Each structure stands twice: as structure tokens, then as C-alpha cells.
Amino acid sequence: MGRICMRHAVLYQDIEVVAINDSMLKVDDMVTKFRSIPVHGNFKRDVRAGKDGKLYINNKPIHVFSKVKSEDINWGSVGADHAIESSGSFTTRAKAAAHLMGGAKKVIITAISNVPMFVCSVNIDAYKPEYTVISSASSTINCIAPIVKVVHDKFGIEEVFMSSIRAADVTDNKSVANNIIPTYTEAAEVVRMIVLSLDDKFTDLEFRIPVVNASVIDLVVKLKRTTTYHAITAAMKEAEEGPLKGVLSVSDNVLASTNLLERTESAVYYPELQFTVLDRSFKLVAYYANDWAYLKRVCDLLAYVAKKDAER
Incomplete structure (x- = not known):
């Protein structure tokens, strides 16, 4: 890293x-x-x-x-x-x-840490110069939080179930070349700390899979009000060109994990895999390039922190 x-x-x-x-x-x-x-x-x-x-x-x-x-x-x-x-x-x-x-x-x-955690363009405005130790959370959180923020701010989220399908690494302590490994994730708990208005109805599960890099989050969200998947895509594109520029992108191309290796956006939203599950319930999918994109955000966070500290 x-x-x-x-x-x-x-x-x-x-x-x-x-x-x-x-x-x-x-x-x-x-x-x-x-x-x-x-x-x-x-x-x-x-x-x-x-x-x-x-x-x-x-x-x-x-x-x-x-x-x-x-x-x-x-x-x-x-x-x-x-x-x-x-x-x-x-x-x-x-x-x-x-x-x-x-x-x-x-x-x-x-x-992920027990210190104040910040995700660029999501809760970074809550940073205070008096903080001496902070966290940039994790690559998974940096992918989930922008997607959840856009949907929650625009439509209101009532419930979320998330599956994270993540590239395995040596810390999994199992043979990663021929296994899909279910594991614990703190994602739901941490996202609720970053998107403060999100309710507690957020559950998650993670699978580690044998690919060299790049991962996917698969969200099923139940919204507080009725909308369409076209409206959700429009909201994502609006955020892509506005407050989440450089952090979120909306892809119009067919994606595979190897397409993501050098992408620096925290979340690459894939509308082709979005669909209505039930009334007010939608499946949303986004890719992220693991540490490559995440550590670009760490640099963004550092630059922001240094600027705010200098203004103190």
C-alpha cells in the first residue's frame, strides 16, 4: 500500500x-x-x-x-x-x-479506525483542524459512501443490503487462488458513521475472490419514496459532474475488473446492471480499483487537510 x-x-x-x-x-x-x-x-x-x-x-x-x-x-x-x-x-x-x-x-x-474518519466529497466538511489523528476509512467504504450518499440525499434510503465482492489478498490466510472466501466486514457500521442521516437498517456481507485487483459492491436498497432506475442514473450523473466529480463516475461501457486497474475514481457506477427489484427497491452495482483509487483519495484528503490546517 x-x-x-x-x-x-x-x-x-x-x-x-x-x-x-x-x-x-x-x-x-x-x-x-x-x-x-x-x-x-x-x-x-x-x-x-x-x-x-x-x-x-x-x-x-x-x-x-x-x-x-x-x-x-x-x-x-x-x-x-x-x-x-x-x-x-x-x-x-x-x-x-x-x-x-x-x-x-x-x-x-x-x-478503518477508532478516530474521526473522512471520505472525500462525502463528509470531508466535518474535518476540524484540531484533530491530530484521522482516518481515510477503507477502499470499500470509499466506494460505498458516495453511492449511498447520492441515493439517500435524493430519494431517502429505508433499508440497505450490501454484498462486497472483493479481490483477495495475502492477509486472508487461506488459499486465494482457488477459493471464494466469505468474511466479516465493518462496512455497514462505518458507512452509518460517515453518512450520519442513514438509518440503522444496513446489513452487509463480503466475499473475497481470486482476481488480481478491482472489486464490486452490490447494493439492494429500499427507498423511502417511489422513483425509477432512470432517475437514479440521472442522479448519479448529476453528482458525477458536480459535488462528486473525480470521486464518482458513471460508466456507459461494459466493465470487467481488469478495466479498472488504473481508474482513480472511488466508485465507478455501472447503470447497465441496475434494475428494479420491487416497488421502491433497486439493485445498484459499482466497481472500485481497490488500493489504487483509494490511495489517490488519501492524497486528496491530505491536500484538503493541509489547506484547512494552514487557514487555522
């Missing part, structure tokens, strides 16, 4: 990457791994290890720390104001806050 986040960050106009911490890799190994990421291919810019022990990307030096404990990383010595905690090991406030001890002023956790 860290390498993908770095790819987005070093190309992001409003972000300057000044340091990275990895307790296991040497700089030469970082160069090799950064240049080529499975599924996402080769990085087409200059990457090299400097004789000074720094990592150089596009000729810009990035200081390399090799600390096991977050509190030992001296972020302040290199002027790093914001730290992205993407290791997957420090996902609670107590653990992630250790970065503050090294001089970071703000920490963004790239996982």
Missing part, C-alpha cells in the same frame, strides 16, 4: 514527499520495488538511490528512515508536517499517535 501511495503522492501537485520510513528495506531495494508494482506496472519516472542514503524520485531527495517504532521516527527533522500511516500495523489512535512524538503534526491512517 505504501508504494502505491508514494506513486500518487510524488506526482500530486500540492504534496511534497520529504521522507519515508521502512524498517525492513534498504534504499536499493526500495528503488527496485518502487519501479515495478505487480498489477500496476512500471513507474515511468526516474527513481534511484543516492550516495547520501536518500531515495531520489524525479531528482527530488526523499529522506529514508529505518525505524521499527513510530515514536523513533524524527519527522520534525525533515519538516514533515503530515504523516500517512499506511503500514497496516498501527490502525488505532493510541498506536498511530506515536508519529506525533517524532514531530509530525497530523497523522492519516489508511484503514
Whole structure:
């Protein structure tokens, strides 16, 4: 996850990457791994290890720390104001806050957490500069929340049942090459925290499937008032060109998971698979490109946070 986040960050106009911490890799190994990421291919810019022990990307030096404990990383010595905690090991406030001890002023956790969680263009306006540790939730939440917000704001949601069909990864601890793996997900609980007016009638289930990347959410929603699937699609297209531009897109093409590998939208809504189930009940389907799209949103969140902090 860290390498993908770095790819987005070093190309992001409003972000300057000044340091990275990895307790296991040497700089030469970082160069090799950064240049080529499975599924996402080769990085087409200059990457090299400097004789000074720094990592150089596009000729810009990035200081390399090799600390096991977050509190030992001296972020302040290199002027790093914001730290992205993407290791997957420090996902609670107590653990992630250790970065503050090294001089970071703000920490963004790239996982569901017990800190305030924000999804770009959904609840980001609730961010307050006094927060020191926040979360960008998860890739699944970043796909679900925009879809649910559009439908709930326009038509009102009475009930939701969601199935997440997600690309498996090594953390599933099972043979992922030949299995469909049912698993627990916190999606319903977290979405209710982000879309605050959503009622409690939200249930979910997740399946991990053996594809290299890209996932699907399958929602069956019962609305509070009668509408049509054409009206739902129109609402999605309106949001795509308005408040959710860059976060939500509506696809007019036939989609397969490999079409999504480089898409940076959090949710790619697929109206061809939308249909009426019963009166006021609709099936809605959206794709998302897992960490690739999600970590672009993390950079968006970081840029927004930095701007709001500077205005304080």
C-alpha cells in the first residue's frame, strides 16, 4: 500500500514527499520495488538511490528512515508536517499517535479506525483542524459512501443490503487462488458513521475472490419514496459532474475488473446492471480499483487537510 501511495503522492501537485520510513528495506531495494508494482506496472519516472542514503524520485531527495517504532521516527527533522500511516500495523489512535512524538503534526491512517474518519466529497466538511489523528476509512467504504450518499440525499434510503465482492489478498490466510472466501466486514457500521442521516437498517456481507485487483459492491436498497432506475442514473450523473466529480463516475461501457486497474475514481457506477427489484427497491452495482483509487483519495484528503490546517 505504501508504494502505491508514494506513486500518487510524488506526482500530486500540492504534496511534497520529504521522507519515508521502512524498517525492513534498504534504499536499493526500495528503488527496485518502487519501479515495478505487480498489477500496476512500471513507474515511468526516474527513481534511484543516492550516495547520501536518500531515495531520489524525479531528482527530488526523499529522506529514508529505518525505524521499527513510530515514536523513533524524527519527522520534525525533515519538516514533515503530515504523516500517512499506511503500514497496516498501527490502525488505532493510541498506536498511530506515536508519529506525533517524532514531530509530525497530523497523522492519516489508511484503514478503518477508532478516530474521526473522512471520505472525500462525502463528509470531508466535518474535518476540524484540531484533530491530530484521522482516518481515510477503507477502499470499500470509499466506494460505498458516495453511492449511498447520492441515493439517500435524493430519494431517502429505508433499508440497505450490501454484498462486497472483493479481490483477495495475502492477509486472508487461506488459499486465494482457488477459493471464494466469505468474511466479516465493518462496512455497514462505518458507512452509518460517515453518512450520519442513514438509518440503522444496513446489513452487509463480503466475499473475497481470486482476481488480481478491482472489486464490486452490490447494493439492494429500499427507498423511502417511489422513483425509477432512470432517475437514479440521472442522479448519479448529476453528482458525477458536480459535488462528486473525480470521486464518482458513471460508466456507459461494459466493465470487467481488469478495466479498472488504473481508474482513480472511488466508485465507478455501472447503470447497465441496475434494475428494479420491487416497488421502491433497486439493485445498484459499482466497481472500485481497490488500493489504487483509494490511495489517490488519501492524497486528496491530505491536500484538503493541509489547506484547512494552514487557514487555522
